[in-house]
Amino acid sequence: MKKLINDPAEVVDAALAGMAAAHPELRVDVKQRIVVRADAPVAGKVGLVSGGGSGHEPLHGGFVGLGMLDAACPGEIFTSPVPDQIQAATTAVDAGAGVLHIVKNYTGDVMNFEMAAELTAAETGTQVRAVVVSDDVAVQDSLYTAGRRGVGATVILEKMAGAAAEQGRPLAEVARIAEAVNARSRSMGMALTSCTVPAVGHPTFELGENEMEIGIGIHGEPGRVRVPLAPARDVAQMLLEPILADLPFTQGDRVLCFLNGMGGTPLIELYLMFDEVTRILRGHGIHIERSLVGSYVTSLEMAGCSITVTRLDEELTALWDAPVRTPALRWGI
Incomplete structure (x- = not known):
């Protein structure tokens, strides 16, 4: 295992420092283990909190x-925050307008966010709503989920719901936007290699030199099918056709297309894939x-990519274009 780390048990804390x-x-x-915007809580504004296992950076702290x-709550690598x-993150951003939890559909995340919402409501009376992201078309149920996994649409949902909250919209409206983005988004990913969790020290799964995994999850879960290595044009087809058939997308649709790297794929290959x-x-x-x-x-150093397609309307397009200033996403300011 070759990684720029000190102690495998301290990777998350050291990265946060x-x-x-x-x-x-x-x-x-x-x-x-919470990351909060410096001016939080913002008076009159709905607070947005998300989180999940570390190893998916810049999701979510970025x-x-x-x-x-x-605010964002990073758990241990590939492990839900507690x-x-x-609850600490929720309290830190509560300005009296309520808090929206954005939760990827993994069993541990859903359970722990539900528990935190109940504790916060009981202790402070804060109104908390949750939207569960479930955009992955690869599998219906997996090792980590009941129902579809939450993957690439999480970024799009956080951006658009975040813009709605920044405009001062009430909690019900911000939740409506989040739910609309989830309903209009479909994703699918693939891997050329596995990844290695530092505390484990060996790859999560093995792929031959001439193999690739189609339909992987972001924790290194096995995909829908293992197939021989193929050109980028064929990979794009394998990922896109299930996405387009699932919503279904139709001729004339205007979309946001998100081509995401899994951590070990250079940008030159991602742009090549985007062309396809x-x-x-x-x-x-x-x-x-x-x-x-x-x-x-x-997914740590995994080589591969995922595609997310979101059907747009005028409202969602305007929310995507709205100013954003975060470590990983910044425009309009």
């Missing part, structure tokens, strides 16, 4: 800031109105 040093605009509590999340941690995706969508009569290309929901 580094994040605090690099981003003084954030309040990083290494002991409680998306804390104006126009996106108010209820006390989530563009060609396929154009062939279906689907117009890419907005795009995002880069490694935003990673």
Whole structure:
């Protein structure tokens, strides 16, 4: 195992300390493991809290800031944050307008966020709502989930719901936006290699030199099928066709297309893949109105990518375009 670490047991805390040093605009509590925007709580504003296992950076701490999340809770690598941690983050961003929890559909995350919401409501009376992200078309149930996994749409949902909250919309409206994004988004991913959790020290699964896994999850879960290595144009087809059939997307749709790297794939390959995706969508009569290309929901050093397609309308497009200032996403300011 070759990694830039000291002690495998201290990776998360050490990374949070580094994040605090690099981003003084954030309040990083290494002991409680929460990342909060410096001006939180913002009077009259709905607070947005998300979180999940570490190892998916910049998700979620990299998306804390104006126009996106108010707080993030990183758990151990590929492990849900605990209820006390989530409760601390929720309390830290509560300005009296309520708090929205954005939860990826993994069993531990859903359970711990529910518990934290109940504890917060009982102790402080804070109104907490949750939206569960479930955009992955690869599998219906998996080792980690009951129902579809939450993957790439999480970033899009956090951005659009964050913009709605920044505009001062009430909790019910911010939740409506989040639910609409989830309903309009579909994703699928693939892997060329596995990843290695530092505390484990060996790859999560083995892939031959001439094999790839289609339909993987972000924790290194096995995918839908293992197939021989193929050109990028074929990979794009394997990922996109199930996405387009599932919503279903139709000719004339305007979409946001998010081509995400899993952590070990260089940007040159992601842009090459995006060209193939563009060609396929154009062939279906689907117009890419907005795009995002880069490694935003990673799985440590896994080589591979995922595609997320979100059907847009005027409201969602405006929310995507709204100003955002976070460590990992920044425009309009």
